[in-house]
């Protein structure tokens with residue numbers, strides 16, 4: 199029976215710029231036996247092509263169709279939810295803007311014209327952008343964010359991620375943003391199963407190192423969940439979590455036993 203493997207990247211396949219021991223061999227073996235593979239990242243400040251290049255350089259050849267990031271899934275979400283003539287305000291960095299542009303999403307900078315405000319990780323986020331989002335929201339725009347991650351792991355610690363921008367907006371509006379498109383969203387899970395892997399969730403495995411995104415998305419969407427202990431999650435965190443994975447492996451290497 200063909201299986202589908204949905205891989206998180208950082209902490210699962212590599213750590214920063216270093217491949218996790220045995221990752222290339224394990225992924226190669228799964229592909230050789232005919233299983234389907236897709237890579238999924240919440241990080242919105244790189245393009246999908248950046249990941250194709252990075253994985254290739256680490257000895258994991260992939261095509262762009264096998265990489266989905268939160269920018270791409272946000273474009274797909276907007277494609278499904280925008281009516282002709284409706285426009286979006288984008289608060290985010292160049293890779294997000296470029297991806298939405300490539301998928302034909304119409305932009306505006308007028309808060310009276312926006313149907314959606316899209317918020318991604320933005321290292322130039324400021325008061326003016328916050329006010330723009332707020333004015334659009336007051337005019338009835340829905341606010342969607344690329345990913346819920348509060349921080350992003352870096353070689354020397356962690357830095358603020360999209361969660362910081364979401365917090366500023368929610369602190370201003372007093373309510374939660376309308377939707378978050380990246381992991382663990384059901385829109386993303388459904389898209390990957392139906393459009394990319396094209397297998398039922400019961401034949402698929404969501405493999406990742408983060409309980410509240412990777413494992414949660416698997417559990418809430420009928421996909422087997424696999425925790426690898428090469429990233430952010432410790433055995434202590436696993437013991438306490440409400441998001442219990444279906445399988446736990448010390449590293450991605452263990453996957454070939456599934």
Ligand SMILES: [Mg+2]
Pocket residue numbers: 206207208209210406407408429
């Ligand atoms: Mg990860």
